[in-house]
Amino acid sequence: MAANGWTPDQPIVSIRDVHKSFGELEVLKGVSLDVMKGEVICIIGPSGSGKSTLIRCVNALNDIQAGSITVEGQEVHDPNLNKLELRKKVGMVFQQYNLFPHKTAIENVMMAPVLVLKEPKADVETRARALIKKVRLEGKEDSYPGELSGGQQQRVAIARSLAMQPDVMLFDEVTAALDPETVKEVLVTIKELAQDGMTCILVTHEMGFAREVADHIYFTDRGVIVEHGPPATFFKEAKDPRTKEFLSQIL
Amino acid sequence: MAPRFFGVRGMLEGIRSFFKELAETHPKWNFIYIYDPVQTERVLDGLWMTIQLSVFCVILSVIIGVVGAWLQGSPHRWVRAIVQGYIQFFRNTPPLIQLLFFYFALGQFTPTITAADGWTVEPIISNVGWAIISLSFFAGAFNVEIFRAGIEAVPVSTQEASESLGMSRLQTYIYIVLPLAFRVSLPALNNNLVNLVKTTTQAIVIAVPELLYQLVSMYNDYSTAQNACMVLMFVVYITLVGILVLGMNRWERAMRIPGYGT
Amino acid sequence: MKRIRSIPGLDATSNSDLAVLKPFRARAAGEADDLLFSRWIAATPGWIFAVMAAVVVAWPVAAYAQSTYTMGQAVDALWKWLPFLVGSGFLLNILISFLTMAIGTITGVVLGLWQISPHPWLRKFSWAVTQTFRNSPWLVLLFIVMLAFPFEINLGFTVILIPDWVKAVFGLSLPVMANISEVVRGAIQSVPSGQWEAAESLAYSRQQTLWRIILPQCFKRMIPPWMNWYAILTMATPLVSLLGVEEIVTLSRQAMEAEDNHPELLVPFYGFCLVIFFAYCYPIARFTISLEKRFAVKL
Numbered sequence: 001m002a003a004n005g006w007t008p009d010q011p012i013v014s015i016r017d018v019h020k021s022f023g024e025l026e027v028l029k030g031v032s033l034d035v036m037k038g039e040v041i042c043i044i045g046p047s048g049s050g051k052s053t054l055i056r057c058v059n060a061l062n063d064i065q066a067g068s069i070t071v072e073g074q075e076v077h078d079p080n081l082n083k084l085e086l087r088k089k090v091g092m093v094f095q096q097y098n099l100f101p102h103k104t105a106i107e108n109v110m111m112a113p114v115l116v117l118k119e120p121k122a123d124v125e126t127r128a129r130a131l132i133k134k135v136r137l138e139g140k141e142d143s144y145p146g147e148l149s150g151g152q153q154q155r156v157a158i159a160r161s162l163a164m165q166p167d168v169m170l171f172d173e174v175t176a177a178l179d180p181e182t183v184k185e186v187l188v189t190i191k192e193l194a195q196d197g198m199t200c201i202l203v204t205h206e207m208g209f210a211r212e213v214a215d216h217i218y219f220t221d222r223g224v225i226v227e228h229g230p231p232a233t234f235f236k237e238a239k240d241p242r243t244k245e246f247l248s249q250i251l
Numbered sequence: 252m253a254p255r256f257f258g259v260r261g262m263l264e265g266i267r268s269f270f271k272e273l274a275e276t277h278p279k280w281n282f283i284y285i286y287d288p289v290q291t292e293r294v295l296d297g298l299w300m301t302i303q304l305s306v307f308c309v310i311l312s313v314i315i316g317v318v319g320a321w322l323q324g325s326p327h328r329w330v331r332a333i334v335q336g337y338i339q340f341f342r343n344t345p346p347l348i349q350l351l352f353f354y355f356a357l358g359q360f361t362p363t364i365t366a367a368d369g370w371t372v373e374p375i376i377s378n379v380g381w382a383i384i385s386l387s388f389f390a391g392a393f394n395v396e397i398f399r400a401g402i403e404a405v406p407v408s409t410q411e412a413s414e415s416l417g418m419s420r421l422q423t424y425i426y427i428v429l430p431l432a433f434r435v436s437l438p439a440l441n442n443n444l445v446n447l448v449k450t451t452t453q454a455i456v457i458a459v460p461e462l463l464y465q466l467v468s469m470y471n472d473y474s475t476a477q478n479a480c481m482v483l484m485f486v487v488y489i490t491l492v493g494i495l496v497l498g499m500n501r502w503e504r505a506m507r508i509p510g511y512g513t
Numbered sequence: 514m515k516r517i518r519s520i521p522g523l524d525a526t527s528n529s530d531l532a533v534l535k536p537f538r539a540r541a542a543g544e545a546d547d548l549l550f551s552r553w554i555a556a557t558p559g560w561i562f563a564v565m566a567a568v569v570v571a572w573p574v575a576a577y578a579q580s581t582y583t584m585g586q587a588v589d590a591l592w593k594w595l596p597f598l599v600g601s602g603f604l605l606n607i608l609i610s611f612l613t614m615a616i617g618t619i620t621g622v623v624l625g626l627w628q629i630s631p632h633p634w635l636r637k638f639s640w641a642v643t644q645t646f647r648n649s650p651w652l653v654l655l656f657i658v659m660l661a662f663p664f665e666i667n668l669g670f671t672v673i674l675i676p677d678w679v680k681a682v683f684g685l686s687l688p689v690m691a692n693i694s695e696v697v698r699g700a701i702q703s704v705p706s707g708q709w710e711a712a713e714s715l716a717y718s719r720q721q722t723l724w725r726i727i728l729p730q731c732f733k734r735m736i737p738p739w740m741n742w743y744a745i746l747t748m749a750t751p752l753v754s755l756l757g758v759e760e761i762v763t764l765s766r767q768a769m770e771a772e773d774n775h776p777e778l779l780v781p782f783y784g785f786c787l788v789i790f791f792a793y794c795y796p797i798a799r800f801t802i803s804l805e806k807r808f809a810v811k812l
Contacts, residue, residue, distance in 0.1 A: 059415050087417035098412035101508045102430050112416035115426065146510015157412075164416060343794065344787040347751045348762060352787060356779035449650040456755060463653060470660070481657050485649065492648045 006073025012037045012199055013058060013168055018067035020053055027053050029223035040200045042210040045220035046246060051203040055170045059092050071168065084116065091161030092170040095177050097153040099145040105156045106132060106141040109163045131159040135189050151182025155189050169193065171202040207250055211235055219243050281475035284483065290469060297465030298487065304382060304461055305448045311387035312447060316394025323399055334395065341392035347453050353385040354378055354457040382454040390447040397443060401436030402428060434506050441499035448495060462487060587777040591785060594768040602761035603789055606750040609682055614743050616686040621693025628698045631719065646691035651749055658684035659756050681753040689746055696738045700731035737805040744794045761786055
């Protein structure tokens with residue numbers, strides 16, 4: 001499939017012994033994990049454990065000091081990397097939505113495919129309308145972000161990422177800034193996406209959701225992966241004391 | 252025994268003769284600029300000069316602001332230091348003295364050219380030129396800071412979002428950062444530009460024949476026209492600034508980012 | 514019971530809670546409730562002073578190296594006139610600024626309180642006055658007051674002569690009044706409407722609420738913008754030189770005439786005027802900003 005010999009039976013995202021520091025502060029101290037195509041993985045852990053940094057590295061928003069991250073066989077932290085190629089493959093949704101406030105919902109969704117992929121506007125618009133329908137925001141196409149609720153904005157942000165037709169979606173604590181009553185509508189959207197077979201990496205605090213949707217759960221603390229496993233065993237049979245303590249506080 | 256007047260010309264004639272009579276019966280209310288075409292022209296010339304001065308200064312100061320904000324992001328220390336020095340000098344000193352300093356103190360260093368008549372010598376930059384330069388740099392110093400703050404107001408996370416969608420630095424700058432920064436700066440920019448138009452009156456100190464100058468010299472010439480000139484001065488400037496403020500407010504509303512602020 | 518939203522003149526502004534755009538700091542100096550002017554002066558790095566002094570003294574030295582009237586002589590002239598320029602000229606600028614601020618503040622506070630009065634006509638009147646004087650160029654107001662004001666007042670038994678600089682004080686007071694009026698209105702409206710509601714539910718009268726509850730809360734908030742306007746006003750005092758008031762710019766011009774109008778004098782004399790205003794306003798701006806910071810913590 002890809003020029004570098006990657007085939008779909010290999011991990012779509014492969015993280016190997018990644019180290020990352022901000023100045024003196026080392027936030028990732030050798031993290032490794034693999035994600036297969038169509039898999040949904042959730043990264044959980046106390047705040048400051050490096051979860052968000054990890055997935056930002058996958059998208060090359062942060063650089064790393066050592067180790068390797070590949071997406072579809074392509075090294076992300078290659079200085080000669082074509083970031084455009086990477087970002088076509090990897091979509092990202094942020095905690096603060098980060099919609100462009102001066103563009104309407106549909107313009108937000110259409111902007112990148114038109115500007116970056118140079119696709120014909122009419123095609124993009126058809127796709128954008130379908131995506132907005134998919135995230136259940138029909139009728140809100142021409143609303144500005146400031147006129148939408150947090151949950152609605154976040155769903156527009158998801159549609160905006162999907163419009164680039166990525167192979168992997170990254171979700172960085174996407175429900176953390178939302179009102180409790182709007183959290184669910186966003187989670188439902190993500191769940192449907194997962195059921196459609198989208199590869200998803202989520203950083204989340206929603207344990208119930210992780211248990212239901214994830215294929216695999218990783219627990220990070222102080223820059224390392226402490227424990228991981230499928231949800232069925234992870235939540236019942238956590239071995240490490242740090243995991244146990246975290247779960248007892250949350251659940 | 253009111254004469255009959257027909258049509259627009261007739262009406263104008265009527266108004267003129269009314270004010271002429273008024274000036275004779277009430278010498279304190281000599282609206283000379285209404286019935287004396289020479290004085291009318293003086294007022295219109297002054298107004299035109301005020302408008303020209305305002306328009307040139309607004310355009311130039313906005314350009315200075317954009318360039319200055321861009322230079323402030325320069326990697327060279329000394330470039331940033333020069334911009335900083337410029338800003339500090341112009342916004343921390345009275346514009347009136349700036350005008351004097353520019354025109355009298357710096358004006359003497361500029362080269363002179365022979366005038367059109369062939370025997371007088373005049374400086375290459377006239378007093379109007381110096382007024383435009385001085386006032387533009389004055390307002391420009393504020394604009395630099397306004398634009399820079401506007402750019403800083405665009406959150407890094409919004410830029411990251413656009414990057415994560417595959418947009419290049421330039422695309423992010425053109426389609427996301429600049430439009431947002433501009434909208435955010437607009438109220439402050441408009442405020443500063445209104446201030447600039449008010450400050451053009453100070454060009455009187457170097458005898459720029461703008462509206463205030465014309466009216467002041469008119470009542471110096473015709474002492475009976477004092478009250479009339481005062482009324483016109485007040486009305487015209489209030490109207491001018493009023494129109495400007497209204498227009499700017501409309502523009503701000505049209506450009507406002509929906510759902511943000513009040 | 515009357516809802517609090519219907520308290521005349523008070524409509525509390527609500528801010529969007531969406532944290533997508535950072536709060537925008539800079540506003541132009543014309544804005545009544547903001548400290549941009551002071552903030553900018555206060556932010557001046559120290560080396561600016563050195564550079565300004567260098568420009569005033571050193572640069573013309575180079576420019577006039579070939580002249581017969583040397584820069585040294587020009588600087589000597591400035592030195593000779595300095596006590597007069599400061600003691601007689603700049604002090605008058607300061608005096609004008611103090612008196613103007615006093616008059617502008619008293620009238621401005623009254624006007625500002627009227628802007629939130631329960632009487633609609635008083636409210637409209639004070640709003641119109643505020644807007645009119647905020648939006649007219651200061652110089653126009655100065656000229657008008659200069660012409661319209663009598664130069665003497667006959668009290669019947671005695672005639673009081675009004676010197677030009679006193680008229681200038683009145684002229685400058687008008688825009689200051691209008692801007693202070695906006696400061697007062699803005700500060701009062703910045704108190705959450707819940708305070709009015711709470712006071713009303715405790716059966717305070719409107720007057721009691723205003724004087725006992727609201728004003729004590731926003732008094733501190735008014736001080737930094739008030740000082741900011743003082744700095745703006747001080748920067749505007751050279752305008753009165755156009756009306757012949759013998760303040761620093763007028764005296765500088767006279768001094769240069771007395772020194773035979775050598776063009777070499779222009780840079781040091783006008784340069785000195787620039788520097789002295791800067792030096793006077795700078796500490797005020799620093800103080801304003803530090804006050805603002807201190808008050809901001811307690812809010």
